[in-house]
Amino acid sequence: KQEVTQIPAALSVPEGENLVLNCSFTDSAIYNLQWFRQDPGKGLTSLLLIQSSQREQTSGRLNASLDKSSGRSTLYIAASQPGDSATYLCAVGLLGGGADGLTFGKGTHLIIQP
């Protein structure tokens, strides 16, 4: 069974800092990996999608990397802003058989201090 772990569970940093969120998964047979942002009580906003054949994706101040063989992904946020405060979820799509949904990590709760 695929397990997804995110470290740290919570992070509080001053505005302007660069930061890294970590995600690991136990089964490397994945289609893709997707990073989401979730504000309290809200739905999920997709940030970045990395296909299993790709090593990284970038969008604005966000950069996500994927090392499928070691089962790791990182989300790098540059020049953090208070508006970045949210829970960040990592999810993997598993290859083959059964329902093709995503398996999520428990998330990193991020607070950016003004």
Next chain:
Amino acid sequence: DTEVTQTPKHLVMGMTNKKSLKCEQHMGHRAMYWYKQKAKKPPELMFVYSYEKLSINESVPSRFSPECPNSSLLNLHLHALQPEDSALYLCASSPAGAGGYEQYFGPGTRLTVT
């Protein structure tokens, strides 16, 4: 239009009630999903409709019943729910269900069972 809409936003129901949640997308996606998210937990996959074929997470109780009237609409019928079913119910869609595609999430329906 990259939007997934869900209605209602909030729902309070008694344990003897029958209610339905509705999800709609107009992106031409052929796969739609229901996820359940308890407070401070990651989303968990309940059902997938991919090209009108249903896949079920075997741990989901039969008091939840999905319906896909067409490729743009997804309903979740609720009957005889328990208080522990109170959660945020998220709908998502993707271009296809065969993996490798980005999933787009709706804002969710906050369900409270009394």
